[in-house]
Amino acid sequence: MKAVHFGAGNIGRGFVGLLLHEGGYELVFSDVAAPLVDAINAVDSYTVHEVGDAARDTVVTGFRAINSAEHPDEVIEEVASANVVTTAVGPTILRFVAPHIVAGLALRDPSSPPLQVMACENAINATDVLRDLMKESAGDAWEALTARVVFANTAVDRIVPAQPEGGGVDVTVEPFYEWAIERPPFGDEPPVIPGAHFVEDLAPYIERKLFTVNTGHATTAYFGAQAGMDTIAAALADEAIAARVAATLEETSALLEAKHGLDPADLASYRATILGRFRNVALPDTVWRVGRQPLRKLSRHERFVGPAAEAAERGLSVDALVAAIGALLAFDDGEDPQAVDLQRMLREQDAASFTAAATGLEPQHPLFAKVVTVVEARQAEIGAG
Ligand SMILES: NC(=O)C1=CN([C@@H]2O[C@H](COP(=O)(O)OP(=O)(O)OC[C@H]3O[C@@H](n4cnc5c(N)ncnc54)[C@H](O)[C@@H]3O)[C@@H](O)[C@H]2O)C=CC1
């Protein structure tokens, strides 16, 4: 069995690749970073080092890497004969890998079992997004290819911080992980990934994950950055920040309870577990990594506006979520192009125009005016608006 995984970065090597290896797949990484591809091909094995309580090391073998920018044909051939394709490239990069998967499907023997495609990105239904991009890329050829592929959405959860420069191929990760995968698209033949768990309906899992782990993590990062802290563990050690994060997650939990009927006691225990994960002092994770790409994180269906909009529509409290959006607006990292754009937009646009453009909310939406208030506050702080 063979898996082609696009994106040999942190989560690619430290989580998805590891679990595919443990499932017995021969692993082909595809990436565009030449030094990374060379480094992977220079070793026969790499180690995933867990840090924190109950940590262990796991050795991954049986892999190779292809530079898809230089050798797209090689990647396409691998896809044509693979059993599984996964991605961990970032939601905005999916459009660049879609044509390679389409070309692989076109070369695929039509009598082979369907290729099983799963996008492992932090976004709601990222695999559906990838499928739509593939359809767009294939044009009229799409109809003939659909019998050769199945698509399943997934929710991936493991904190894999940025790895030190020149640190080689090994990866440092937290011990916790969870990979939930939609079961129905596979019919009788789901992929063999022992560490994953297959679910009938992914919606509650992905929303519980994104609106708890990712909302909480990003809230910690933005309040931490605003307070001049560098790491997530240090930010959460601050009682005032911890209280703000807790309040934000109580709001998202209230929404998850109302929307999916999730049990409040289970949600409370889930929150406690993830806050414990964020507090892992052995994990060298920075507010800058976790806060990265603030415009993506401020968009309509993402971890702040997504749950806050639905909570506001149901008349639930959103004050803590709106305060977290206020902290996001202060995220000013000169090395993050989206943070630079965010600060420029705040200087150039009036509060209502910025709110509409950045959040995708309609002016009449019950959340809109509340967001405008924190946008105005940030603009006053920087003398803009
Ligand atoms: N790091 C984490 O803790 C987690 C990350 N995720 C998600 O996983 C995805 C990747 O995140 P990370 O691994 O942290 O990022 P990363 O930056 O470490 O890895 C992304 C990799 O994709 C490669 N890439 C870029 N364009 C490509 C292309 N056209 N074809 C093939 N490869 C390409 C990059 O060179 C890089 O090696 C994101 O969607 C993120 O939200 C999800 C859960 C946890």
Ligand SMILES: O=P(O)(O)OC[C@H]1O[C@](O)(CO)[C@@H](O)[C@@H]1O
């Ligand atoms: O690209 P994003 O959405 O910031 O993804 C990274 C996030 O996902 C997580 O791994 C949570 O699963 C966190 O480490 C981090 O906040």
